[in-house]
Amino acid sequence: MVNIVKISRLMTLMLLMAVILGACGQSSHEKVELTISAAASLTDALQEIRTLYETDHLHVKLHFNFGASGALQQQIEQGAPVDVFLSAATKNMNALIDKKLVDAQEQQNLLTNELVVVIPKESKVPISSEKDLIDEHFQKVAIGIPETVPAGNYAKEALSHMGLWEQLQSKIVQSKDVRQVLQYVETTNVDAGFVYKTDALTSDKVKIAFAVDPVTYAKIEYPVGIVKATNHSKEAEEFYTFLQSSPALDIFVKYGFSISK
Structure with missing residues (x-):
């Protein structure tokens, strides 16, 4: 009788450990979703960049919020959960820097257009x-x-x-x-x-x-910046850096953009 009780307890303990280990394994494979607010004119290029990036970064899922740069700026000011911002004008990025919503050291002019x-x-x-x-x-x-x-x-x-x-x-x-x-x-x-x-x-x-x-008209420049309120600083920094790399810039050039000097 004692042996049956011991075996039952052991099986219960093993089952509990299996559940805990399974949960740990599941959480370690959960994807980080980054929200990228980007000017509507970047739609096609960024869709292609997403495919390339997610193939090499299996733990990251990119969610794009495309729209007018001014409207996207206002959304960030109102607390919308955004990790990275790509604007079609420097004034929108500068406005967020002035309001301390984007760090001046974590933004960069990326592209130009006509x-x-x-x-x-x-x-x-x-x-x-x-x-x-x-x-x-x-x-x-x-x-x-x-x-x-x-x-x-x-x-x-x-x-x-x-x-x-x-x-x-x-x-x-x-x-x-x-x-x-x-x-x-x-x-x-x-x-x-x-x-x-x-x-x-x-x-x-x-x-x-x-x-x-x-x-x-003023020079058309596209700055990219990390939003300070991001909950995924590491992943946002990695994607921000990737956008400035040759594979990403080559795609932008393919769609007619020029690289900012």
Whole structure:
């Protein structure tokens, strides 16, 4: 009888140890999920980078939150759980540095881009400069909301520099981000739109009418930074470093970006 009790206790102890070891093994294999808030114009390049990164970092899962840089900045200011931020304008990153939400030593200008005007692929309307947008053939011109969308702010800056901003007010259609501008042109809901060169290269439904003169707007730079509130400092630092490495930069260049000097 005593032996049966001892055996029962031993089996119970072994079962308990198996459960504990199983739980430990399971937790050690749990993936760390990093949330990356990134400008909408980075969508295609970052999707490819995710595949490459997760293949070599099996313990990390990347979750992207794409949108207008200004809107993403506001989300971080309001406490959204973000680990790494990629902006399409330095002013949005600088605002977070000023509010001590990003450490100045843990952010870096990563990429540059160009502003272009696109029209529907089948359009036959002649256009070679911003002045042509005044023509009656162009009833609707899309730009991102200047207050929150860097591409929209660059477009407003360029049009203002040329004295055309006020003249075009009745034609301007504002969009939530640069990808929505591209979509409006693709679906011919507008006659033209201001997007980044990289966005134009992703679509076979639009064509570049002309490149906006870079002297008419501020340099387009994409900084990347680690958000101080991250709960995964080690993994965030590793991904931040990876984005500055040759494998990642090669992918960005493939999608039309230039590397920041």
